[in-house]
Amino acid sequence: MGGSLALALRPYLEHLVVVDTDPVALDAAANIADQATAQFDAVAKEAEFLILATPVRTIIDLLARLPGTRQEGCLVLDLGSTKAAINRAMSVLPHRFQAMGGHPMCGKESGGFGAASGDLFRNQTFVLCRNSRTGPGIEELTLEVIELIGASPLFLEADGHDSLVAVTSHLPYLVAAGLVRAAATVGDERVWQVSASGFHDTSRLSGSDPRMMLDILMTNGPAILAQLEKHQEELADVARWLRLKDERRLEQWLAQAHADHEQYRAVRKKL
Amino acid sequence: MGGSLALALRPYLEHLVVVDTDPVALDAAANIADQATAQFDAVAKEAEFLILATPVRTIIDLLARLPGTRQEGCLVLDLGSTKAAINRAMSVLPHRFQAMGGHPMCGKESGGFGAASGDLFRNQTFVLCRNSRTGPGIEELTLEVIELIGASPLFLEADGHDSLVAVTSHLPYLVAAGLVRAAATVGDERVWQVSASGFHDTSRLSGSDPRMMLDILMTNGPAILAQLEKHQEELADVARWLRLKDERRLEQWLAQAHADHEQYRAVRKKL
Numbered sequence: 001m002g003g004s005l006a007l008a009l010r011p012y013l014e015h016l017v018v019v020d021t022d023p024v025a026l027d028a029a030a031n032i033a034d035q036a037t038a039q040f041d042a043v044a045k046e047a048e049f050l051i052l053a054t055p056v057r058t059i060i061d062l063l064a065r066l067p068g069t070r071q072e073g074c075l076v077l078d079l080g081s082t083k084a085a086i087n088r089a090m091s092v093l094p095h096r097f098q099a100m101g102g103h104p105m106c107g108k109e110s111g112g113f114g115a116a117s118g119d120l121f122r123n124q125t126f127v128l129c130r131n132s133r134t135g136p137g138i139e140e141l142t143l144e145v146i147e148l149i150g151a152s153p154l155f156l157e158a159d160g161h162d163s164l165v166a167v168t169s170h171l172p173y174l175v176a177a178g179l180v181r182a183a184a185t186v187g188d189e190r191v192w193q194v195s196a197s198g199f200h201d202t203s204r205l206s207g208s209d210p211r212m213m214l215d216i217l218m219t220n221g222p223a224i225l226a227q228l229e230k231h232q233e234e235l236a237d238v239a240r241w242l243r244l245k246d247e248r249r250l251e252q253w254l255a256q257a258h259a260d261h262e263q264y265r266a267v268r269k270k271l
Numbered sequence: 272m273g274g275s276l277a278l279a280l281r282p283y284l285e286h287l288v289v290v291d292t293d294p295v296a297l298d299a300a301a302n303i304a305d306q307a308t309a310q311f312d313a314v315a316k317e318a319e320f321l322i323l324a325t326p327v328r329t330i331i332d333l334l335a336r337l338p339g340t341r342q343e344g345c346l347v348l349d350l351g352s353t354k355a356a357i358n359r360a361m362s363v364l365p366h367r368f369q370a371m372g373g374h375p376m377c378g379k380e381s382g383g384f385g386a387a388s389g390d391l392f393r394n395q396t397f398v399l400c401r402n403s404r405t406g407p408g409i410e411e412l413t414l415e416v417i418e419l420i421g422a423s424p425l426f427l428e429a430d431g432h433d434s435l436v437a438v439t440s441h442l443p444y445l446v447a448a449g450l451v452r453a454a455a456t457v458g459d460e461r462v463w464q465v466s467a468s469g470f471h472d473t474s475r476l477s478g479s480d481p482r483m484m485l486d487i488l489m490t491n492g493p494a495i496l497a498q499l500e501k502h503q504e505e506l507a508d509v510a511r512w513l514r515l516k517d518e519r520r521l522e523q524w525l526a527q528a529h530a531d532h533e534q535y536r537a538v539r540k541k542l
Contacts, residue, residue: 105467125464167454168466172473175446177528178505183438184531192538193396195439196376201472202443206532210525221513228510234449239499242492250488254481257448260455261477267463
């Protein structure tokens with residue numbers, strides 16, 4: 001995500017420094033950045049605009065280190081997957097810093113600079129969460145960035161964002177992971193041979209970076225738990241109807257899910 | 272599926288008749304078939320080779336009607352999504368018929384002749400289930416068809432097939448349907464705005480034809496129930512670890528799912 005944003009913004013930047021702890025990513029970043037380094041503190045000391053694009057708890061750690069790295073303030077935007085915990089960390093920054101929580105609604109299950117694409121954000125929603133360190137400077141800059149990369153801003157409360165992505169992103173990840181676990185534990189190699197595009201797509205998110213997902217689970221537990229419990233109840237209904245061969249109820253549920261999918265497709269088409 | 276097979280086989284067929292009850296499908300079929308009609312019995316009476324490509328319980332109904340339509344036998348292949356119930360229906364056909372159960376491991380969530388593609392089967396697994404009416408005539412013809420359309424045959428017991436697709440197809444469908452239901456019942460229109468490609472892919476199967484899915488649920492109940500229960504237990508573990516903030520267990524589970532996904536991708540690449 002950070003690599004894709006660097007690519008998308010490169011034409012508009014005078015000086016671009018990429019910080020990464022992975023040597024492979026740094027090699028790839030060297031092709032587009034003026035400098036590629038593993039030294040966060042040294043870069044943070046000089047930067048006018050910092051974009052933090054790491055797993056959520058690393059963002060929180062970097063925010064905590066920030067005040068020690070520099071005397072003057074700077075502008076900070078993050079791209080973390082959950083927003084409430086990050087917003088709390090931003091809100092305790094010294095007043096010389098301005099900060100905005102951001103979450104572009106796009107991504108790939110393959111991360112790293114190698115998978116970066118400058119087009120990733122085009123026509124996508126870019127969620128913004130204000131906090132008590134959000135001044136006009138960071139807000140204007142963030143909106144300019146979003147315009148340059150072709151995305152659409154959507155302001156949300158951090159808690160509201162986290163509740164919504166629990167449904168649209170975190171629950172889908174968990175069921176995808178559950179699906180590959182189910183297939184892998186069948187104990188029959190032919191299970192992969194009888195898997196088609198349906199399994200491929202439904203299980204794709206299980207290939208997401210486990211470290212990124214762990215931080216999501218650890219910083220959005222209650223919202224994810226609420227969705228998991230709802231999901232369990234929904235499937236428990238289906239299991240009961242299956243057991244009772246209650247064809248009428250199953251038919252209603254299938255028709256309702258089909259209608260929900262149509263609604264989702266219709267709304268997405270208009271966006 | 273039937274339309275795609277008709278397209279794929281058209282170059283090799285002397286005479287192709289398409290039977291469909293949907294006038295739109297018949298219009299589309301008229302472009303490639305020598306005849307397009309809604310009259311199954313009249314066509315079954317004359318056909319040398321019948322391919323039944325409808326929801327499972329319709330296939331079973333058509334098989335039951337077959338003996339009354341003709342005095343001589345013919346060769347029958349079906350493309351139904353579950354195989355045990357169809358195999359039972361094939362096994363009670365009069366001995367003058369030869370029949371093979373088939374299930375190509377490919378598909379689209381949009382059905383109908385409009386979505387047909389002659390390339391659909393290329394490099395895909397085509398499951399075959401023998402039954403007590405499987406003679407050498409239908410077996411040779413089926414294998415020839417599979418070669419012509421570029422697929423790979425995989426012989427399975429009908430029950431074994433149904434158990435495997437419960438994991439790779441039917442459970443994925445149910446969780447996808449559960450996901451759109453969860454998002455639709457959040458009661459916040461912005462939920463669709465914060466959905467990205469992850470939600471799109473994970474929920475895609477919920478757009479499948481509800482009639483086709485109902486027949487699958489009604490003819491593969493026990494295998495699907497077993498998978499649903501396993502899925503519920505898996506997610507109940509995750510919910511418990513989330514509640515206890517048991518980071519170590521969550522981390523292990525995420526890593527295992529990631530490894531399962533890698534294994535799946537590796538095996539699929541070799542097929």
